[in-house]
Amino acid sequence: MLNKLFFYRFYFSLIGRVSPKLVIDKAFLLFHTPSCYERSEIEKTLLQKAKKFTISFEGYKIAGYRWGKASDPKVLVVHGWTGVATSMHKVIEKLVREGYQVISYDAIGHGDSSGGLSMLSQWADCLRFINHSVGEVECIIAHSLGGTTTFVASKLGLETKKIVLIAPFCNPIEIIEKWFGEKLHIPQKVLDKLPRYFWDKQKEGLLKYGKEWRDIFTSSYQVPTLIIYDPSDKEVSIDNVGACCQQWSWAKFVQTKGLGHRRILYDDGVMDEISSFILSHPR
Numbered sequence: 001m002l003n004k005l006f007f008y009r010f011y012f013s014l015i016g017r018v019s020p021k022l023v024i025d026k027a028f029l030l031f032h033t034p035s036c037y038e039r040s041e042i043e044k045t046l047l048q049k050a051k052k053f054t055i056s057f058e059g060y061k062i063a064g065y066r067w068g069k070a071s072d073p074k075v076l077v078v079h080g081w082t083g084v085a086t087s088m089h090k091v092i093e094k095l096v097r098e099g100y101q102v103i104s105y106d107a108i109g110h111g112d113s114s115g116g117l118s119m120l121s122q123w124a125d126c127l128r129f130i131n132h133s134v135g136e137v138e139c140i141i142a143h144s145l146g147g148t149t150t151f152v153a154s155k156l157g158l159e160t161k162k163i164v165l166i167a168p169f170c171n172p173i174e175i176i177e178k179w180f181g182e183k184l185h186i187p188q189k190v191l192d193k194l195p196r197y198f199w200d201k202q203k204e205g206l207l208k209y210g211k212e213w214r215d216i217f218t219s220s221y222q223v224p225t226l227i228i229y230d231p232s233d234k235e236v237s238i239d240n241v242g243a244c245c246q247q248w249s250w251a252k253f254v255q256t257k258g259l260g261h262r263r264i265l266y267d268d269g270v271m272d273e274i275s276s277f278i279l280s281h282p283r
Helices: 002-018 020-031 041-051 087-097 120-134 147-156 172-182 192-200 238-247 268-280
Strands: 051-057 058-067 074-078 100-106 141-145 165-166 225-229 252-255
Touching: 002 020, 020 172, 020 192, 041 058, 041 087, 051 120, 058 087, 058 120, 074 087, 074 120, 087 100, 087 141, 087 252, 087 268, 100 120, 120 147, 141 147, 147 165, 147 238, 165 268, 172 192, 172 238, 225 238, 225 268
Parallel strands: 074 100, 074 141, 141 165, 165 225, 225 252
Antiparallel strands: 051 058, 058 100
16 A cells, blocks of 8 residues: 555656646546455455345446345445445444344445446435435435535435434545645646546536535535534544535534544444434434
């Protein structure tokens, strides 16, 4: 992993000064190509207990999973970038124990789903498609890019009574520039062009949600919502999650301590918070 990081830093620093266009193309491909995810033994065990199904979506085969009894109330779980359905195993296991049917899926290009490039416009369309396919759910629980996807998809409506967002972000430009661009030492003159280039490359899919990056997050889909975030998160800034809270001012905000971006998914206290929220907010 470190060797790859050093290589890309060298590549972007050097080629970015010689051929900015080539670097921009490469940056787009790299940013939208998920890395391989290796499931843990806990996840493999959970996967064996799932009822697997496949959904055809715009030429892709989406790997879906169900846990729990078919007669139980449904919850839809959406993983984040470079994750898979079972990377949310802690919340899946807890909700099944508490009498819910949990439905999840591997996003395009992730896990057992087909695809190479994986873009926000596709994530939002796919979430809406799967949500409509399974019908109304008690809650959508989403992490990171999954939460961002839920924001965007909600502009055209979702079939859910409640929403839980864990470390979501509503300012992808910050992610492009800081988490991606600065991490890879992309020259500033190239970095300045990336947000517009990334938008234009998936413009056709995004225009149904808004006219530019900020616009696609101005959703007024108002259901009881819980936003959970940890200030030690190194991938999503507190200002970025703050923009989410500002957009959905009706949301309850819970701040944790020392859990970062991924350990927050495995914390018992966070799981209890989610469970209590679903139970205490009937629609």
